[in-house]
Amino acid sequence: MDKVHDSRYKATPERVYVIHLEAFDWNCPQHIIPRFSEEEIQEAVAPAKKRMQDLEQENQKLRAEVAHLNNRKRELNRQFRKCRAKKSSETIGQ
Numbered sequence: 001m002d003k004v005h006d007s008r009y010k011a012t013p014e015r016v017y018v019i020h021l022e023a024f025d026w027n028c029p030q031h032i033i034p035r036f037s038e039e040e041i042q043e044a045v046a047p048a049k050k051r052m053q054d055l056e057q058e059n060q061k062l063r064a065e066v067a068h069l070n071n072r073k074r075e076l077n078r079q080f081r082k083c084r085a086k087k088s089s090e091t092i093g094q
Contacts, residue, residue: 004016
């Protein structure tokens with residue numbers, strides 16, 4: 001009992017079972033029966049795959065749109081600075 005008792009744990013063990021294993025296989029295919037065929041799995045995940053493809057396409061489209069808007073913003077900022085500099089030089093010249 002002393003071998004299995006953990007002093008940090010409040011409970012005291014009352015029984016111990018010792019099991020001697022000769023071998024084990026966690027994923028023994030002999031006893032694992034597939035629940036679904038590959039076709040059934042593909043059919044089940046098809047909507048998720050379609051949704052993912054749609055979202056990836058939408059994401060690409062939105063990224064392109066954001067890039068276009070950022071380019072437009074930079075161009076408008078350049079024009080604004082240029083116009084402001086021109087007005088500033090006209091004000092100084094008066």
